[in-house]
Structure formats: C-alpha cells, structure tokens
Amino acid sequence: MKRKLIASLAVAGVAALVMTGCASTPAKKADSGPVTITYTNFISDGANVGNLTKIVNAFEKANPNITVNVKTIPYSGYATAQQTDLAAGTESDVFDIDGLSNYQTLQANGQLAQLTGVDSKVYNSGLLDTYQTAGKQYALPTSFSDVVLYYNKDLFDAAGVSYPTSSWTWKDETAAAKKITDQAKGVWGDHQPVTYNEYYKALVQNGASFLSKDGKTAAFDTPAGLAAAKWLVDKSGTTMPTIADGQGTADFDTNLFTAGKLAMLHTGTWVFGNFAKVPFKWDIAVEPGNTKTASAVFSNGIGVYAQSKHIAAAEKWAVYMSSSNEEVNVRLDSGWELPTISDSAKLATYLNKGAPANRQAVFDAAKKIAQSPSLGANSQAIQDAMTAALIEAQAGRETVQQALDSAKSKIDALLAG
C-alpha cells in the first residue's frame, strides 16, 4: 500500500516536472502554418463584445493562418487577473494595458515584448510615445479620451470677446473669463476643478513638474509651481463659483454649462452627449497652457507578452487592433471610444459629426500630453493630500504658499513609503 502510494507520487512528480518543462521551453523560430493566439481584454466588457468580434473576424479573414482566441475579463477584476497570470506565466499572447502606470509596471518587469514592426507614422505621436521606453516601442495605444476647453459661443458673443484658439495662453483665458463674468446675473466666465488631476497638468503647462527627476520627492515648491496653484485657486470667487456656491460637487460644472450660465468649462470629451440639446452654440478648443501646451489624456494600450510563443503573430494582431481600417471604422461607427491613428481623412466620419465643430481639437490635444506622474504604492493618498491642500487654499483657510508647503512635506513622506 505504502509502496504504491510512493510510486504514484513519484509518477505525479515526474509528470509535473515534464509538464512545466514543456511549458517553459521557448519557441524562437518564426511562425509557419496555422497558429492560435490568445487575447485577454477588458475594453469590450459590457456593450462592446459584438464590436470586438467584428474586428477579430476581419483580422482572421485577412490572416487565414492566425486564429484569435478572445477572453474578456470585467474591468473591475482585470488588474488581479493580470497579476495572477503574469505570476503563473499564463498571460495571453496579447493583452490589454490599463493606461500609462500599468504600462510602466509591466515594462519595468520585463513582461512586454519589444514591438519591432510598428509604422510610427500611422499613430498619433503623443499617444504612441506614451507606450515607449528609451526610444523603444513596447506597446501600442488602442483608444483614448482627453480633457479640452468647452466654450459657450453665445456668452462670448454677448460680451464681445473673441473665441478661444489653439494659440491662447492662461492670460487670454483669464482676460476673457473676467470680461464675461457677471455675478449679478449668475453668469461665470470659467470652471476648472481644484484637484490634483488639474494641478499636475497645470504644472506641465507652466514648465514645472509634480515630481523631481528621480521621482523621489515632490517638485512643485518652485515659483512656477506656485503660479500653477494660483492659476487654479484664484479662479474661485473671481471668474468661477466658490465652494459655498456648490463648486466641486457632482455634475455642478456640466449643469452650470447646460444652463447657459458658464462661458468656459475644462472637462473631458466624454460629456459631448450632455450638451447635444442645449439651446446655445458651443465648441471646444485645446486647453490653453502658460509656457507650453499640454493636455490630460487617458488611453488604453495593447501589448505582447514577452513569453509568448507566437510573438510575430501576436504583434500582427496588436497592430491590427490598434490601427487597422476595420478597427478604426468599427470604433467610429459605434462610438466605441476614439481610435489612436493620425490620418484625419480616416477620421472624417467623427470629425464631421456635428457639434462641437472643432472635433480636431480632441486629436490635437493628444499630441502634447501632460503625462500623469507615477506616484507608486501611495498614489491615492498622495492625490488626496494634494487635492485637500489645494482646497484649503481655495477656501481661504491657508495661503497658497502654506498649502503647498504642507502638501510637499506630506507627499515627500508618502513617496518615501
């Protein structure tokens, strides 16, 4: 009995060794003959499974030797599934990347294969750069959205102020906002959230940065950093409603804009639909910067697993899923976010869709990106500390300088761990 048990254990052990041995043997030779690659995604979860299937079918038709096996994971569980798969070595050949910070972690850990056959002209340059490290491409952008400046043309006309252009700076925005603001009538010139997200972007727009070059300390305690904080805080009560008016609560800014009481609004391109039926004319422009133009851009990426056995086929699919005509058309026809390509002729259906007229600004904004700093394990706490400090200044309980000083000491401690 005992001997049998030991024997069967030994067999099981050898079998396990053989199985893992097989699994880790890398196949370097080029793919010939039919291959099946796997693609794990979260971008199609919910309503876009059918849209993804269309792109997969078109790809398989164009590449009869490659079959794509799609696995969809809910966004809320994607990070856990990705970590488990990477730890166990079972990650799919191609998989979705949840933006810049996910990309940086994956790239630093050597999980991404370098992509060598990418035609960089096809992509929007800012978005493509996001997924580069030391000049080498390790992933590709699949879709994006960004923050732009919305403006109410009727309010500009009534005040006799000319519309925002791509050459505007903070000075122009402030001047226009002051002219249009008429507190007696409840009309405000500007709205921009006083938060960490706006601040790290304003820093880049003013030639400063949130973190030091080595990423270990906060670097906003400079004259440029102070000016960027004042840019946000000083709007409150002069050209922008105050906290007491309800500023900062959910949907306050979009409701004010819809009501025709707000001339300029800094928010994401995802609220176009909210303003479809407003009774006034409106348009968008790339957000003004101070010393340089930079916008907040959010993108999803796609990468090839470094341990994939079919890297060539996998790269083909990653390129197809991020830049092929079929992918672009499916996205534009169904409104499934925006493709990341550069050719505006192919984007015509989107660009000519109606209000806002200047849809080109959405793509122009993505060319100059204010990349979000990588804040490490305490990311959320750092963001919260920054926002809290800015609000202290906005509420007038501290000067902007005091708020920045206390934020810096808190954030330096959080960065140190």
Next chain:
Amino acid sequence: MADASIAVRAPKRRGFRTPEARTRLVLAIILHVVIIAGALAMFFPFLWTIITSITPGANLTNTPALIPASPSLGAYGKLFTNLPFAQVILNSLILACVTTVVQLVTSSTAAYAFSRLPFRGQNVVFGIYLATMMIPLQVLIVPLFVELKTFGLLDTYLGALLPTLASAFGIFLLRQAINQVPRELDEAATIDGAGHFRIFGQVILPNIRPALATLVVFSFMGSWNSFLWPLIVLRSPQLQTLPIALAGLQGQYISQWDVIMAGSVVSILPMLALYVFAQKYVIQGVASSGIK
C-alpha cells in the same frame, strides 16, 4: 367620542402609576426606536438597489429618488439581451449546488472523526484546520493558481470547485454540533450492534439537522457570491458565473447601473428563498454552536 378617549387613556394612566413601570415603558420605546432605526439602516441598501434597478439610465452619484420618475422594468429585459443571463445563472447554480453537497459530505464525515474517533494529534490537526480559516484567499491565490495550472485544470469547473470542496469552517461548525449530541446515544446504538457508519447516518446526522441547514446556507452563499476565484480560473465566456457577468456590466468609464442592480436583485432571490426556508434552523444552528 369623549367616552372612547377616556376608555383608551384610562389603562395607560394606570400603567404610568409606578415609577418602575414608567422606566420600563421609556426603555421599551427607546429599544424599539433603536431596533427600527437599525432595521431601516440595514434595509436601505436593498431598497436603493431595487429603486436603481427600475430607474432607466440611473446613476449612483445623486441621492436616489424614493419614487423614480419613470419606473421601468426594462433593465431586467436587458439582462437577457446584454448577457447570456440564463447560462450564467445555470453555471452559478451548478457550482453552488455541487459545492454545497460535497461540502456537506466532507465536513460531516470529518467532523464525525474529530468528535468521535480519538486519534493521536487530533487537536493539533484540528488546530491546523482552523488556522487555514485565518488565511485570506488573496494570499493563496497565486500559488493555488500555479498548482491548478500544473494539474491542467485552469478554465475548468473542476478547477473552480476543487479548492472549495473541503471547508474548515464547515468542519468546525459540525464538530461543535456533534460534540453536543450525547455520547449515550452512540453507546446505545453500539449495544444494538451499530457500527460507525450506522451511528453516523442514523444517530448523529438526524440530531445535527440545524447545523447541517446552516452549513447549506453558508456554503451555498459562499459559492453563489464568490467572485475572485471564479474570475481567475474561469476564462471562457460560456463558463462564467453570475457575479463575474454582473461585474462585466461595470465598464472602465461607463457603468449600466440599472442593469447591474437588476442583476443584483435577481442574484439575491435564490439566497433569499434558501434563507427563508432554512431560517429557523440557521438561528438554532448558529446559537447552539456558539458562533456569532
């Protein structure tokens, strides 16, 4: 009228006569207010879920209107068009039933051994069992995943089931229950010629029904609601379970809250039915095992 009000008031006045009675009344009122407030607080999330599920295009950033402006059951229909809903419910039911049945068998037999068959190191082994309850799944998930990968069980129901088939909690619960069954019953059965299997089947099991019912509810609920492990192991769309399909409605930027909540309401129903059915036993079972 006047007579009636006097008639109503009279006994109350009598009740207030002694200070003790007054204190008792005040205490009773405070107690009831606290209990009702507690019940309302517990019930409110469910109410919110139901209201959201019948509010088309609902979002969760605003305070919910207690009576939605244009209530609709459309979200319940969308469950079936947006998701393979019948399929995922069936998958969840199969997993939950198998887990429950197997856990009943493994837990009750193991509990019998811990309670009635003394062996060397019994307490140590039992202690190790209990210790496994203290380790959260999140810590084990990667090694467990690698183990199943080695066995080739990823993306199979067997892989999803294996780690749940034996339950330390179930063994603990049933051992406490079996300990309370008087040993005299075993002895009487032994004198009548019964072996361990008959004692187990005909003496012990009928006497621990409340604990068994409790375990049914706990293990069914555990499997029905489990998210993390099925999410990691089951990747093919046709194998997905209900909680994962519902999570799929919650996108990166857009969440269809009305449909998610409709799915949540539906997912509560089987648990609610099971609990109502087993409620009497569950309270007995939890009370008698000394677990809270």
